[in-house]
Amino acid sequence: MSDSGVCGGVRVQEMQVVRRRPRVRGCVAACAAGEAGVESRLAMVGEFVTDGVYRLGTVWVGWYVIVDESVTVVDCGFPGYHDQLPNALAEVGRSLDAVSAVVLTHYHSDHVGAAERIRSETGATVYVPTGDAEGVRTGKVPMPGGMASSLWRPRMVRYMAHAARNEGAKVRPVAEFRTYQDGEVLTGASGLRVVHTPGHTAGHCALLLEPAGVLFAGDALATFDFFGGPAGPRLVRFNEDARQARESLSRLEPLDATVIAVGHGSPFRGTPAAAVAAARVASG
Numbered sequence: 001m002s003d004s005g006v007c008g009g010v011r012v013q014e015m016q017v018v019r020r021r022p023r024v025r026g027c028v029a030a031c032a033a034g035e036a037g038v039e040s041r042l043a044m045v046g047e048f049v050t051d052g053v054y055r056l057g058t059v060w061v062g063w064y065v066i067v068d069e070s071v072t073v074v075d076c077g078f079p080g081y082h083d084q085l086p087n088a089l090a091e092v093g094r095s096l097d098a099v100s101a102v103v104l105t106h107y108h109s110d111h112v113g114a115a116e117r118i119r120s121e122t123g124a125t126v127y128v129p130t131g132d133a134e135g136v137r138t139g140k141v142p143m144p145g146g147m148a149s150s151l152w153r154p155r156m157v158r159y160m161a162h163a164a165r166n167e168g169a170k171v172r173p174v175a176e177f178r179t180y181q182d183g184e185v186l187t188g189a190s191g192l193r194v195v196h197t198p199g200h201t202a203g204h205c206a207l208l209l210e211p212a213g214v215l216f217a218g219d220a221l222a223t224f225d226f227f228g229g230p231a232g233p234r235l236v237r238f239n240e241d242a243r244q245a246r247e248s249l250s251r252l253e254p255l256d257a258t259v260i261a262v263g264h265g266s267p268f269r270g271t272p273a274a275a276v277a278a279a280r281v282a283s284g
């Protein structure tokens with residue numbers, strides 16, 4: 001989503017990322033540490049999405065790691081989520097040094113996160129959609145439509161507080177990046193194929209990891225409702241161009257994938273066609 005807040009670490013109760021799946025090592029120590037320990041531990045490892053793909057983040061915001069010969073990061077969550085990355089990589093026997101690419105779906109602060117810090121720590125190439133490049137370079141981005149008038153809602157109040165604690169007040173500009181565009185295959189970033197899905201932002205892109213059957217939908221789809229509705233595929237509530245966001249569902253619909261990893265909510269296990277059908281119903 002958008003801008004808000006200041007400072008702090010990620011709180012344990014916010015880190016209990018959805019239902020856990022088989023995942024990377026570490027459960028034994030977590031279980032031995034008791035419930036508080038489990039929550040704390042879960043905060044530090046990735047949730048299994050599929051082989052070599054893990055979800056980091058919280059119930060509010062997800063970001064992803066693709067582990068192959070090197071490591072590609074897809075979106076970065078809030079800046080305060082940074083430490084999840086080295087901790088999760090340690091669980092799969094890698095270090096930050098292995099990160100060679102950071103691919104951003106769009107320019108909002110809960111997706112750009114600590115991209116600049118990760119870039120400077122690892123030398124990774126940051127990939128930014130052409131249409132959102134200026135926002136990533138300057139950190140100046142508009143609040144998506146409908147957000148300001150929704151801030152009174154209880155879940156939004158909690159989200160904005162969470163954003164504040166995780167340094168999400170402003171987009172942290174990225175000093176160096178390369179741009180990408182529709183149809184490109186990012187050979188330096190696990191071979192992600194780019195699908196331009198404008199609407200949430202003008203430049204927004206989804207990314208398809210074809211061999212693994214994973215579609216990273218960014219905020220072109222969500223499974224979490226900021227207004228407190230049930231979990232499941234839907235359009236994000238806040239879009240720069242709502243009509244265009246709805247039309248972009250048609251770009252996702254024919255893609256070949258079995259898991260859809262979203263910026264907000266748990267991964268959806270099903271095809272893009274099924275997710276889009278459900279989103280059209282849920283989003284009226």
Ligand SMILES: [Zn+2]
Binds near residue numbers: 108219
């Ligand atoms: Zn967004």
